[in-house]
Amino acid sequence: QVQLVESGGGVVQPGRSLRLSCAVSGSGFSTYGMHWVRQTPGKGLEWVGVISYDGTNKYYVESVKGRFTMSRDNSKNTLYLEMNSLRVDDTAVYYCAQASGYGFFTEFFQHWGQGTLVTVSS
Amino acid sequence: DIQMTQSPSSLSASVGDSVTITCRASQGITNYLAWFQQKPGKAPKSLIYAASRLHSGVPSKFSGSGSGTEFTLTISSLQPEDFATYYCQQYNSYPYTFGQGTKLEIK
Numbered sequence: 001q002v003q004l005v006e007s008g009g010g011v012v013q014p015g016r017s018l019r020l021s022c023a024v025s026g027s028g029f030s031t032y033g034m035h036w037v038r039q040t041p042g043k044g045l046e047w048v049g050v051i052s053y054d055g056t057n058k059y060y061v062e063s064v065k066g067r068f069t070m071s072r073d074n075s076k077n078t079l080y081l082e083m084n085s086l087r088v089d090d091t092a093v094y095y096c097a098q099a100s101g102y103g104f105f106t107e108f109f110q111h112w113g114q115g116t117l118v119t120v121s122s
Numbered sequence: 123d124i125q126m127t128q129s130p131s132s133l134s135a136s137v138g139d140s141v142t143i144t145c146r147a148s149q150g151i152t153n154y155l156a157w158f159q160q161k162p163g164k165a166p167k168s169l170i171y172a173a174s175r176l177h178s179g180v181p182s183k184f185s186g187s188g189s190g191t192e193f194t195l196t197i198s199s200l201q202p203e204d205f206a207t208y209y210c211q212q213y214n215s216y217p218y219t220f221g222q223g224t225k226l227e228i229k
Contacts (some may be wrong), residue, residue: 011188023187028175035218044209044223045166045211045220045223046218046220046224047211047217047218047219047220050216057127059216059217061217062217095165095166099163105215106154106214107213108154108156108168108171108172109156109168109211110168110177110211111168112165112166112167112168113165114164114165115165116228
């Protein structure tokens with residue numbers, strides 16, 4: 001049974017940085033792409049980005065390009081989201097999700113984490 | 123970006139009813155369409171992928187159909203645990219995008 005557990009959320013001031021983690025239990029982490037999705041009351045669900053199984057390919061939504069960076073450590077079964085230059089509108093619950101394949105195109109979400117809340121406020 | 127539009131935004135139904143939710147894509151996405159269920163304070167739960175294929179463990183009361191730009195999710199014989207918010211999502215191309223959600227409430 002695959003389980004995804006996010007951590008690292010909290011309250012941070014605008015312009016500061018935060019790193020989220022997503023620990024994955026169960027076999028096969030290194031063979032699946034991984035996504036981040038966020039949710040706000042106002043904007044609903046928003047896909048943030050994807051990283052391929054080996055970390056070599058990444059795609060991001062336009063609003064976070066240049067500020068957010070996804071990475072992974074397959075030896076630790078862990079996915080990361082480094083968030084820099086945070087803005088008030090980055091406030092959301094952040095979910096990690098496992099892709100159905102290597103993390104390239106046309107792959108659906110197989111499993112979701114429970115989410116971690118990031119609040120950007122002065 | 124591909125825009126996903128769900129209708130209705132909210133829906134009231136009674137236990138035992140069947141309901142249908144529609145999702146339209148702003149351009150063709152073949153069958154790269156997923157449906158999720160979300161309850162308050164919980165993560166989304168994957169129900170359907172490839173427009174009509176049920177994820178493991180999802181009861182057959184949930185069914186999906188459609189291709190191209192128009193898709194539907196039908197839930198039959200509603201039970202109290204089915205009242206939740208439902209989202210569609212396209213995974214045809216990046217950025218993946220979601221519908222705004224349909225809140226299914228008990229009448």
